[in-house]
């Protein structure tokens with residue numbers, strides 16, 4: 162059964178060893194780079210709070226997710242999405258290892274992530290964003306299936322999608 166485990170000493174090596182298919186490598190940073198980025202963000206005085214998860218199938222690590230809470234204001238991600246600068250959650254990384262794709266595990270994991278964000282664990286908001294490269298057609302279909310809607314906006318070359326709750 163799919164479950165989310167906070168990143169820890171017990172699972173971080175398995176997380177950074179996860180691999181996507183060769184043709185998917187341009188869609189997102191490798192996990193070791195995401196872990197380094199999260200570390201640096203945690204050191205910044207005004208860095209945004211983040212939640213990092215190993216996506217597990219029973220006890221096996223099969224994927225990785227990184228969720229940012231972006232406070233309100235001029236720099237809010239919601240501004241790029243055509244919003245009014247409200248605080249929001251942003252799924253900045255989401256991947257399943259190539260061995261575990263196409264088995265319904267990603268959808269189950271995303272359902273858990275949406276339920277988690279709905280509890281507003283890092284701060285208040287009504288919106289949850291994610292984005293993907295326009296050529297990532299699998300992610301486009303996947304994300305629509307998960308309930309996200311394309312906003313019609315592009316940020317840093319990525320299609321912005323949003324879910325409200």
Ligand SMILES: CC(C)(COP(=O)(O)OP(=O)(O)OC[C@H]1O[C@@H](n2cnc3c(N)ncnc32)[C@H](O)[C@@H]1OP(=O)(O)O)[C@@H](O)C(=O)NCCC(=O)NCCS
Pocket residue numbers: 181182185188189255256257258261262263264265266267268269292293294297298299300302303304306
């Ligand atoms: C995108 C990704 C997370 C999807 O996870 P997954 O576990 O493979 O997807 P699921 O098996 O849960 O599929 C759920 C839905 O996604 C869509 N989907 C998944 N794989 C697909 C494929 N190869 N072709 C078309 N649609 C696909 C379908 O709508 C599917 O529903 P269905 O099976 O009822 O048709 C996964 O493929 C992945 O990690 N890709 C590489 C990393 C990446 O691109 N991350 C996003 C960066 S922005």
